[in-house]
Amino acid sequence: MVIALKTMESAEEESLLGLESEEEDSELSDGELQEAFTKGLLKPGMNVLVEKTKKLVNNVEGLKQCLADFRRDLSWVERLDLTCLPAKDALSQVEGKVPTETNGGPDAEDDFQREMFFYRQAQATVLEALPLMKMHDINTRRPDDYFAEMAKSDQHMQKIRQKLTTKQMILEKSEKAKKLREQRKFGKKVQIEVIQKRQKEKKAMMTAVKKYQKGMSDKLDFLEGDQKKGKDSSGGPSKALNKKGPSAKRKYKDQKFGFGGKKSGKKWNTKESYNDVSGFKARVAHAKGGKKGKKGKQNKRPGKSVRKKMKGRS
């Protein structure tokens, strides 16, 4: 530690003080301070302890001398060395990025920029060196039939190739998955729309049917609507029975008892089952047409309200 003074000091005094302070680790004791004062080294004013700057060796002359001794003037072919700036980066120019190369080298913190700097330096060197090498008859490309040991074994290169392909595949898969997800979202929207449309149609159909039953409208337009579509698809008149094939009862029995196979999982809310209004019988639903429909049962059980009334009366 050196006691620095506010006023200027000569180099000698500095070195002397430096020597003194290096002898002990702690601050100078009173005795030493008094001595220094008597010698005239300490001057009035504030004396502050300052770290002595370490003198670093930079023997420029020595370096140059050493280089001169050490240098071997070999022809360029032996050395194959080049010094050049990195090649111009077209992309960065287009983007308008200000390169930090003017500071002397790339920014070491920005990994990508740094690596690109090295890459471009190598590129510039190669471009510059190729004509020189051609002059000296040195090739960079070896002939196709020239097989020699490589720095990395074939096995290792296989591993690298495999890793690259797996990476590629993973990327592709993720891309596909993203697309699918997007599609599904879109598809879901479409599905919802279609379902809503169908529900509307069904509702309209049911209201039309009810109206007809209640006698509010004579038109059988709703039937015609279906028939028209049916006619167009089938083309030509055909017997009603044939059109429907085996009767519904037959079909039901077949489904339940015949043809073997899986019985469970047959009832699904699919498009067909949802749209299927064939199971609807107005007469059954509204308990109409008793004589025609059921001749066997004479004693028909009355409904709940009727029964209640009867109960209440009796």
Add this chain to the structure above:
Amino acid sequence: MAAFKRKRGAHATAEKTAKKVKFVVDDGNTEQDAVHEIVVPAPVSMGKWTNKERVLIFSSRGINFRTRHLMQDLRTMMPHSKADTKMDRKDKLFVVNEVCEIKNCNKCIFFEAKKKQDLYMWISNCPHGPSAKFLVQNIHTLAELKMTGNCLKGSRPLLSFDPTFDKEPHYALLKELFIQTFSTPRYHPKSQPFVDHVFTFTIADNRIWFRNYQIIEEDASLVEIGPRFVLNLIKIFQGSFGGPTLYENPGFQSPNLHRRQLRLAAAAKVREKQTLKEMQKEKRTAAKEDLEKDVTADVFLTPAEEKPALIQTEPPEPQAGKKHKFKPSKRQRQQMARR
């Protein structure tokens, strides 16, 4: 020569001369063979190999796997290199010079590992020349799967330097050292006549960055082969592994110091927090000052008027019960509404 365990520093001269003799004899023999038999080809050099540059690459004990691989990679990349066994740390550094002499090498790359954490690299020109000590960081070896390039084993490299190397005298010296060490001599028997990779040395952030690229096409499309590392210059010496210091890097901070600083910073943080806590504690438990009672404060106090005390003699009236409230049904309500 390698079979018996030799003592370092001994048998230097005898072996050197013996080797030279051997070499000459071989050369003569092969040439004669070439004349009589077509099968045995003449050596690649055919007497053209003049640049007798040999590099000794070895390390001290206590290196980890990464350093070992780096060493092996350098030996692969440089066909003019020789390997040696690990040096015991008990030996002084100038013993390395003797090892180099035994092996007939005029350059040396010596790796030194300290504390199993820090790696130092010495590059030196062995008999008298300059030497430099570096701290090696950010090592990536040939075997890393991200280094996808490949080159011929023993092909000659193209060396590429940053223009910054010409600006400072110490960098110029280092450049010369690198050129002489890393460039493969022409017509070296183990070398391939093609140039298909390039070493780049760049200066950034006061450090030297080393990269190795493979030249794929003539239009300079490159792929990295590896290895790659960063050299942080510590000192340049005039002699080999010793001698007067020519240059000291002012920006160099020893890794120990760096770690210490980190630890101190962390400790300082903790201490600050602790002191804060203590201060808060003291504040809470400190004796609180009693405020002086102001006599004039009572001047404007007016006592409230006294209210008569209400005494209940009779019990309160029962409230109408809400439980059995009669609520008419909907129909009845409708009927009532109609009426």
